[in-house]
Amino acid sequence: MVFNIHKSTPKELFQLAKQPEFTKQFLQLSDDDKKLCISKIKKYEDSLKNPPPAPRELLKNVSHALMDWAKDGFKMTDKELYDKRMEVCRACKYWNEMPGSPLIGRCSKCGCYGAKQKIRASKCPIGLW
Numbered sequence: 001m002v003f004n005i006h007k008s009t010p011k012e013l014f015q016l017a018k019q020p021e022f023t024k025q026f027l028q029l030s031d032d033d034k035k036l037c038i039s040k041i042k043k044y045e046d047s048l049k050n051p052p053p054a055p056r057e058l059l060k061n062v063s064h065a066l067m068d069w070a071k072d073g074f075k076m077t078d079k080e081l082y083d084k085r086m087e088v089c090r091a092c093k094y095w096n097e098m099p100g101s102p103l104i105g106r107c108s109k110c111g112c113y114g115a116k117q118k119i120r121a122s123k124c125p126i127g128l129w
């Protein structure tokens with residue numbers, strides 16, 4: 001087992017950490033990489049405590065988001081705003097990234113799959129953007 005701390009997702013590291021060889025490789029990491037590894041694993045553990053909303057709640061969230069988008073004239077964000085939002089989401093405990101795809105993931109707070117960051121009228125459900 002060899003892992004790349006920078007490319008591995010929180011979920012991958014969480015699963016690798018259960019394997020006996022993990023400790024040996026972990027101890028060889030730099031202090032900064034050890035911190036990064038621990039924070040990624042903690043992020044995944046936190047996501048397990050925050051499951052996505054139930055289908056009914058998700059439907060309500062989507063319909064509200066679509067109404068807000070329509071009221072705003074279906075405007076999209078520019079790249080700068082999108083990048084800022086994604087930076088916040090990627091650091092958020094509710095963001096669950098798809099393995100190997102840093103810009104694809106799901107917010108377990110609202111249940112959105114990452115399209116909302118591109119919609120200008122969207123808002124973070126906990127007010128982070």
Ligand code: SF4
Nearest residue numbers: 089092095107109124
């Ligand atoms: S939309 Fe808000 S709550 Fe959801 S992942 Fe992004 S920052 Fe976190």
